[in-house]
Amino acid sequence: MKPTVADLVKELKLNVYCGTDLDSREITVSDINRPALEVAGYFTHYPKWRVQVIGQTEHDFFSTLSESVKEERAQELMQPETPAFILARDIQPSQPVLATARRRNVPLLGTKISTTRLISRLGHWLDNQLAPRKTIHGVFVELFGVGVLITGKSGIGKSETAMELIKRGHRLVADDAVEIRRPSEEVLVGASPAVLSNMMELRGVGIIDVCRLYGAAAVRPDKRVELILHFEHWVEGAAYDRLGFDGECQDILGVKVPFVRVPVAPGRNLAMIVETAAINFRAKAMGLDVAAEINQRITDAMNQSKDPTT
Template sequence: MKGVPVSSLIEKMNLDNLTREINADKIRIVHPDINRPALQLTGFYDHFDNERVQIIGYVEYAYINKLSREEKIRTFDKLLSSKIPCLVWSRSHKPDEDILTLARKYGVPILMSDKTTSDLMAEIIRWLKVELAPTISIHGVLVDVYGEGVLIMGESGIGKSEAALELIKRGHRLVTDDVVEIRKVSDDTLVGTAPDITRHFIELRGVGIIDVKTLFGVESVKNTQAIDMVVKLEDWNKDKEYDRLGLEEQYTELLGNKIVCHSIPIRPGRNLAIIVESAAVNYRQKKMGYNAARELYNRVQQNLAKRMKEDEE
């Protein structure tokens, strides 16, 4: 079943659970946004999204305190019976026993936080957007090279893990080998991580499984990394034209996001680690406004223009 269990939200946000008898593991949050049910407390339920986490802030709390007991029970009976995943009270405000009784009746966890409403909303939304982001798993290796997330792809046995190991020895950090779990956390950002079972391990054919964290230390690994560029390794084909200047960027698409992509042909004598490292540095330079290929092109054009002017004279 998709979604995030309410128990994970309780643990991550350090919330007080006022209804522990309700099994929060079985209730799942499937929407990353939240709602402050101010209008719902007044009885307006048009366009109400009951799949969202509901938060009672200072304004809602002040309004509730002005209601009579009968109005309060009637108001929360309608809200809690609408199958919301949970109801969170900010600023350490605590609901009365009538509300807790209704929550137990309808199986809705009542949670409490000492954070301000704005801070609590921002933290929950940020966390849920990551947890509920569209996710795919692909075959590849993800490495942090000079702060750039480099996803190395290619056919099985082409040398992805060996390239990653050499990069680690050169001071870079491994995120995952073999399987990369990719989350689309925004329209601009893809974040890669490793499955729990294979985290920090690399498979080397002829050697076996090695534990990178144990062999090279904690500074050689990283749990998550934004994916900035893709390097595709492929067997050298003498009949294929490879990009030798890099004036125009090539892209690949992952979860609808366009990522800069380089196809690297493999042949004996090529040091993959240095090539990947250089590609990462070159990409970093481009982000900072310097393009070596464009600089060379401009120099050639200037030189041609100079010679044509000399010939005319």
């Protein structure tokens, strides 16, 4: 569902100078336009489908134009496809702009925020709202600052493991359904659907509210997805990565995320394994790759054994 101008007004606490049906006026792109060239009269590549931001420079130049030119430029700027115009720095709309906006029913908004800060906040919000999205079955937790997505078949122990992690001081982001969005090219952010926020299902117990039971420190609204741990039943004789050389990745929305298979068998302490995997991920990010170090030691030992002088 696309964000609307009404959502934008609420998020940035904007003043509404004119405009109706804000709830039904959708914003379809995250790009923002500052129409400096258009105010000067160049409309060849005017991106009228973007939110338009008017700063002090555009306003001051517009003020130097004659009344007839102001009217003409306002009519060219105020297109039905334009989601909204936002005046920064508490700029008050001129009469030609206000009259044209009312006549064409284009929302005209205002704020005291500086132009640069407005564009930054607006761009960040639109990127999040319009980011590609996907829902994945699993449990999403934060351990030692690492966002870990635990996946696997129903009943394999994902929620129970997450509950043990919460008791150890880690935080729940989402249980059962994890909404993942891609706000930028290489970043995935996971969150819980609003109706399931802070909730967790435990078979035999039912639905519990983690925030009420364990406090606000036990939950967080969203987190970057950095590591995927896939729980699967242990199969005797199956080949599992024992040294950490495989380096698998899973593609989600075009972003490759490190992926580790975790065999589940009676007696295995899954919470401890998940914690260790998260710590090891952080260590690798710091350049401490134990698997590569062991591989180098083995290679060095083999080379020494072949050297007749040793």
